[in-house]
Amino acid sequence: MQTSDLRAMLLLVQWDLMRMWRRRIFVLMRITWFAVQVSIFGLALTAMVRFRGIVSAQLDYYHFYLLGVYTSMLFSISVSNAYEVAEEFEEGIIEYHLTLPIKRRVLSLGRAVGGGLAAFIFTLPMYAIVLMLLGGGPPEAIAVSLAASAVFSVGIVGLVLSLVLSVKSGDATDILFGIIDAVIVRLSTIFYPAVVLSRVAPYYYAALVNPLSHLVDLARTFFFFEEYRVLAIASPVTMAAYLLGLAAGLVSLAIYIVERKLEGGGWR
Amino acid sequence: MNGELRSSLLIAYRDLVRFWKFKHWLASQIVMNLADVVIFALIFNNIVNREYIPDYIKFMSTGVLSVSVFASSFSIGREVGAEMRREVVYYLLTLPASRWALIAGRIMGGTFRGLIYQLAFIALNIALVGVPNLYQAAIIVYTSIVLSASMSALAIAISTSTRDFNLQATFRALTYYTLFFLSNVFYPREVLRLRFPGPLADAIVHTPVSLASDVYRWAFGYYGSINPLAPLELTLWAFLLLVLAALLYRRNISR
Numbered sequence: 300m301q302t303s304d305l306r307a308m309l310l311l312v313q314w315d316l317m318r319m320w321r322r323r324i325f326v327l328m329r330i331t332w333f334a335v336q337v338s339i340f341g342l343a344l345t346a347m348v349r350f351r352g353i354v355s356a357q358l359d360y361y362h363f364y365l366l367g368v369y370t371s372m373l374f375s376i377s378v379s380n381a382y383e384v385a386e387e388f389e390e391g392i393i394e395y396h397l398t399l400p401i402k403r404r405v406l407s408l409g410r411a412v413g414g415g416l417a418a419f420i421f422t423l424p425m426y427a428i429v430l431m432l433l434g435g436g437p438p439e440a441i442a443v444s445l446a447a448s449a450v451f452s453v454g455i456v457g458l459v460l461s462l463v464l465s466v467k468s469g470d471a472t473d474i475l476f477g478i479i480d481a482v483i484v485r486l487s488t489i490f491y492p493a494v495v496l497s498r499v500a501p502y503y504y505a506a507l508v509n510p511l512s513h514l515v516d517l518a519r520t521f522f523f524f525e526e527y528r529v530l531a532i533a534s535p536v537t538m539a540a541y542l543l544g545l546a547a548g549l550v551s552l553a554i555y556i557v558e559r560k561l562e563g564g565g566w567r
Numbered sequence: 568m569n570g571e572l573r574s575s576l577l578i579a580y581r582d583l584v585r586f587w588k589f590k591h592w593l594a595s596q597i598v599m600n601l602a603d604v605v606i607f608a609l610i611f612n613n614i615v616n617r618e619y620i621p622d623y624i625k626f627m628s629t630g631v632l633s634v635s636v637f638a639s640s641f642s643i644g645r646e647v648g649a650e651m652r653r654e655v656v657y658y659l660l661t662l663p664a665s666r667w668a669l670i671a672g673r674i675m676g677g678t679f680r681g682l683i684y685q686l687a688f689i690a691l692n693i694a695l696v697g698v699p700n701l702y703q704a705a706i707i708v709y710t711s712i713v714l715s716a717s718m719s720a721l722a723i724a725i726s727t728s729t730r731d732f733n734l735q736a737t738f739r740a741l742t743y744y745t746l747f748f749l750s751n752v753f754y755p756r757e758v759l760r761l762r763f764p765g766p767l768a769d770a771i772v773h774t775p776v777s778l779a780s781d782v783y784r785w786a787f788g789y790y791g792s793i794n795p796l797a798p799l800e801l802t803l804w805a806f807l808l809l810v811l812a813a814l815l816y817r818r819n820i821s822r
Contacts, residue, residue, distance in 0.1 A: 322733070324734070325733060325734060325737055328734075328737050328738075328741055329737065331741070332737075332740065332741050332744050335744050335745060335748055335749075336744065336748065339748045339749060339763075340744075340748045340753070342762045342763075343748075343753070343754040343758050343759060343762050343763075344753075344754070345762075346619075346754075346758045346761045346762045347615050347616055347619060347620065347754055347758050348614050348615060348616065349614065349615070349616040349617075350614055375740075379733060379736070379737075382732050382733040382736050383732075383733055385732065386731075386732045386733065389652075389732075469649070469732070470589070470591075470592065471591075473592070473645070473736070474591055474592045474595040475595075477595050477596070477599060478595045478598050478599065481598065481599035481602050482598065482599075482602050482606070485602050485603075485606040485607050486606060490607070490610075490611065491610050491611065491613075491614060495610060495613050495614055496610055498610070498613055499609060499610065502606060502610065
């Protein structure tokens with residue numbers, strides 16, 4: 300990659316970050332929504348849950364849930380980039396981007412990294428709330444979970460770019476990401492440990508390949524360590540490698556679609 | 568007056584016909600609602616405290632009836648929002664119908680959509696929870712009409728409050744979380760009382776979604792009894808939401 304490409308990519312990343320900054324009301328609403336989830340839904344679920352020996356009684360469901368809900372929120376916000384890209388298509392901004400003197404490879408990489416970082420930064424106040432409710436955590440747990448979240452977010456935005464730029468339809472985008480958001484969150488270890496999911500084999504296997512399970516279990520392993528290690532879907536190294544590989548694969552897919560398939564117009 | 572009613576019915580009919588054009592969207596909504604029962608409830612049933620909820624699958628199936636009305640009624644909000652973004656609303660305003668006829672027609676269209684969509688979940692509840700008797704069936708129909716009309720009106724008012732696609736989606740999600748997390752769809756009254764101050768827990772039980780869920784749970788036989796005032800409270804909520812939402816929609820299309 301040449302210096303001019305790097306500069307162009309930084310410009311695109313900056314553009315995505317500035318766009319997020321302009322959407323302060325949107326950020327505030329999502330934080331409110333998050334506060335409702337951790338204060339009402341989370342507390343009520345915790346009152347309802349009893350692990351009955353399948354999981355160590357020492358594992359506090361509320362703490363378990365907090366890292367889960369942060370992961371689901373990061374996923375939803377990364378996915379919400381789909382609506383923004385759809386809107387850009389409607390407004391002709393995508394066509395404008397395609398006419399810029401920037402290589403398509405750089406354009407897609409810059410949008411994936413920029414969108415991913417914007418989503419990640421967006422969720423930092425929520426991460427701080429989770430950390431506060433957890434009563435803090437080991438520095439290595441904080442560092443690993445933040446790094447993994449940033450990588451995950453970039454990967455998901457890569458997927459979003461690939462799908463939205465392929466389907467080229469506002470309605471299809473709304474439908475597709477509605478389903479993805481609903482099904483992927485439930486078929487993961489966000490709300491329940493893998494050992495509970497193992498009672499329904501197809502769900503268990505789906506959770507094993509679900510990137511949300513890998514991110515949340517990686518974070519839980521570092522925060523709860525010995526308590527959670529036996530419940531996690533894989534070893535920390537495997538989960539980290541899975542997230543890195545997935546992000547690289549999804550961003551590569553976005554690059555392939557923007558470079559080889561995408562043309563201006565045709566938005567439905 | 569007859570002309571106004573005819574205009575409203577025509578607009579509602581148009582919305583109902585358009586409903587079938589969104590087959591894929593409908594399928595995605597059904598997947599989302601079913602996911603709550605066949606994934607979330609099925610798995611969560613293994614870790615819930617049986618003292619509070621003996622069978623979480625039955626509990627959630629009845630709760631999902633309220634969620635399904637919300638989802639389908641909000642389809643009208645989604646379309647009205649797109650009309651605002653794409654400025655189709657100006658075409659609608661030029662039609663030979665008064666604004667009130669337009670508003671009533673859109674709400675009626677959303678109500679019909681909610682009722683049709685809910686049929687699949689009614690069948691699911693008959694299969695999973697129980698068969699209602701004639702009186703209970705009548706109460707189910709009334710509850711669904713009232714809830715569906717309220718949710719359609721709310722959806723239209725919310726979706727037209729901004730032209731920003733992302734904000735529209737966020738408003739929709741925020742409304743969903745507020746209405747459903749502050750309800751007894753996912754957890755029973757006993758759990759609410761355990762975690763929240765008494766007045767708040769009591770207030771949650773009187774929200775429209777909670778009232779409708781309680782009525783459904785009783786009508787399908789999950790609960791043995793019900794607060795006899797629940798249908799009346801639901802009617803009062805519907806009246807309030809319909810008036811407020813109609814006024815907001817009128818303001819939003821007149822800007």
